[in-house]
Amino acid sequence: MATNEPTDPAKIARWEKLGHALLASTRVFELRSTRYRHPVRLTERDFIVAHPPDWVNVLALTPDHHLVLVRQFRFGTEAFSWEIPGGVMHVGEDPLVGGPRELREETGFIGAPARLLGSVHPNPAIQSNRCHFVLVEQAAQTAALEWDADEEIEVTTLPVEEVLARVHAGEITHGLVLNALLFFQKYWETMRPR
Incomplete structure (x- = not known):
């Protein structure tokens, strides 16, 4: 059930980065698949992130x-x-x-x-x-x-x-x-x- 109460920042977990793999390198950005693990639930998942220059x-x-x-x-x-x-x-x-x-x-x-x-x-x-x-x-x-x-x-x-x-x-x-x-x-x- 959703509430309007703000979430306590202490209850939000920072995922642990396990590693990454380069999927593509283009003229404007690199595309990487990065594997993360949740520190409490211990679930692991791959996330796709683009890495362009600033x-x-x-x-x-x-x-x-x-x-x-x-x-x-x-x-x-x-x-x-x-x-x-x-x-x-x-x-x-x-x-x-x-x-x-x-x-x-x-x-x-x-x-x-x-x-x-x-x-x-x-x-x-x-x-x-x-x-x-x-x-x-x-x-x-x-x-x-x-x-x-x-x-x-x-x-x-x-x-x-x-x-x-x-x-x-x-x-x-x-x-x-x-x-x-x-x-x-x-x-x-x-x-x-x-």
Whole structure:
């Protein structure tokens, strides 16, 4: 029977990891089958986990209080998606380095300073990585684009309030972009011009 009472954290068991096997290695992640045992019930089970590198998404704020947005075709949904710039971080790369790099490569925008607004686990049930949200202020389009071979990106800027309105209208649906904008909104509420 379900209750509304919170579960006592002391009663939740941490499963013991017994080992893993590599199922597939792709350009974007490794897929592993990991065997775990429950410490109380002693049941064992295999769980499939994707191990992508960490990601970084960039909230690039221009001097006139616009955010940089990108629109691109996404193969998972087979549709175009409005997003903020971002991508895969290099192994060991700091988000404050990777964020401005991705911003410059995808959009040609450069700015400073860069600050970390927050980080999330995109889907802890089946993924091991983190996504970091970096704010870059004073962003201006001054660099050449450096797209990857498969990238084709529409770049635009919109006033912050219009971007937030698009979120509430359901026009921006990428979950990590929505996470980033949630972190940004708290910053914006304290820093926006009155």
